[in-house]
Amino acid sequence: MSSVLSIRNLTKIYRRSHLGRVTATMGVKSINLEIARGEIMGLIGPNGAGKTTTLKLILGLLNPTEGEIYLMDKKLPDSSVIQKVGFLPEVPYFPKNFSVEEVLYFYGRLSGIPDSKVRARADEVLALVRMSHRKTRMVRECSKGMLQRLSLAQALIHDPELLIFDEPITGLDPVGLNEMREMIVTLNKSGKTILFSSHIISEVERIAHRVGVMEGGEMVQTLSSDQWKGRPGHLEEIFVQTIHSRGGLAV
């Protein structure tokens, strides 16, 4: 399988300067990762493990201190190839004074969809996330679940090849959780490559083909589904053992 995303020796050190004193904090350290086309890759790890930092580095919201990221064989940052990525943030952030459909038109236009086609495409993705009947609702009137669906719709509006989801299942109720799980699987079956982060290991275990375990900014282990499939809870066991062996998650 060809590689969609290739991360090589990626390091991020946050440097903050206050009154002439510079403090350095390790964000991620020497991350290496290959994601194949059509894969669902999960990043798991405790809070502060470097999952979101890794995703932000891929998306260009942070600049790497060292290392390289290749997306579809093009070195990032590259505006032409980032077009093929859809991003679902952990918390949906939308301006409150717009309707659901206006938000989608906006992101559609910014994703290069012509004005003549953006409405039809917005209707398609709204139907996909089951929000068609709410398209004229203002963002400020949307529930958390609706915002999550809208967030997913904006990530899909330009039909990207790679989807990056930051904690997509955190804070969802059981119905929302089930819907999101089904959505990820359906999108993957339709050919999308998915990279997501989560600390809900029981859910990751159900949908991921491979998992990267992160701790202290490092990718400490990469596992494939063969290592946990058919043994419910086994991924969690591996995860806890891995973290404990590194002295993490002390109670």
Add this chain to the structure above:
Amino acid sequence: MKLSNILPLARYTFVGSFRSKIFLVLILFGVLLLLSSFLLSILGQEQEIRVLTDLGLASIEILALFTSIFLMVNLILEQIEQRTLYLVLTRSVSRAEYLLGNYFGTLAAIFACVVLMTLLHAGILLFKGWDIRAEGLVYFASVFTSFEKIVLVSALGLFFSIFSTSAVSALVFTIFLWISGHFAVELKFLAGRLEDGALKTLFKGIYYLVPHFHYLNARDIWISYSSQFGRMIAEGTLYTALYSAAALLLAHLSFRKKEF
């Protein structure tokens, strides 16, 4: 740089500004200010139209300037704080396009606000018997140069908001430069009076740094140089374009490596 990215951003910012309560309150305040100048002009008796014109133009300029400073200073900072810029910058939108889209969208909203207030003011003036043929040129040139000041100050506000990353300090720096800009001629005069040395260099430096608002006072230009009015307004426009472009370039240089 793609216009297809700048335009949706500008349109979205324009609509967002008009739907914000703060903006609507400011427009309402502007209308009230114009109406109050209508009442105050009665005190001017035979100079009624002159007082009404001056008060109205000053009200339009001050209100639009403060609106622009307030909106521009908070524009990017709010989007950083609310993280709404994540979903824009993770698309194929460059940081420069993002800044320009937001800048022009806000300017368009303020421009619409200025046009609305000018129409209302001109309507009041006409109602009072204003001779538009005699004074219309200078009046509309004044509104135009007021908007040029807004263009320039907005670019400064945007730069300071990105450079200082605090709305309060950005507001202070922008207002400081706005005030200093009205004393550019005095600064030059002071520099000329000083003997060569560090202080003279400092005053000269400040003189070149602050915006030269005396290029943008249409009424003063008309009174002093009516025969060269068109040329001087054109020079003022060129100055506005260059100064604003420099401020936007500095804003871009501060923003391009920013992390979120």
